[in-house]
Amino acid sequence: MGKILAGKTSDLPPGKMLLVESGGKTILVANENGNYFAMDDTCTHQGASLSEGTMEGSTVTCPWHGSTWDCKTGKLIAFASQLKDLASYKVIVESDSIYVET
Numbered sequence: 001m002g003k004i005l006a007g008k009t010s011d012l013p014p015g016k017m018l019l020v021e022s023g024g025k026t027i028l029v030a031n032e033n034g035n036y037f038a039m040d041d042t043c044t045h046q047g048a049s050l051s052e053g054t055m056e057g058s059t060v061t062c063p064w065h066g067s068t069w070d071c072k073t074g075k076l077i078a079f080a081s082q083l084k085d086l087a088s089y090k091v092i093v094e095s096d097s098i099y100v101e102t
């Protein structure tokens with residue numbers, strides 16, 4: 001298990017997402033109303049980068065075919081077919097730095 005520095009809290013205002021790459025993983029970090037969440041960035045449908053999609057509340061919408069995901073849990077909310085859920089990760093804020101535990 002490792003701890004990745006995702007950025008500063010000032011880099012990630014509420015309603016925004018950012019992408020962190022570390023050790024071959026791509027992880028989406030989201031600020032949902034002042035709370036930080038992290039899950040895999042790669043859509044399990046055809047591999048779009050979810051951080052390039054849109055976010056409303058805790059719902060992240062895939063930019064390619066519109067699947068929706070809960071950034072709090074990594075679970076699929078809706079799509080035309082069942083997709084594998086995404087891994088989600090614990091986020092820790094220390095002072096003004098955001099870390100993801102992988």
Ligand code: FES
Pocket residue numbers: 043044045046047048062063064065066067
């Ligand atoms: S790649 Fe995300 S819904 Fe198709």
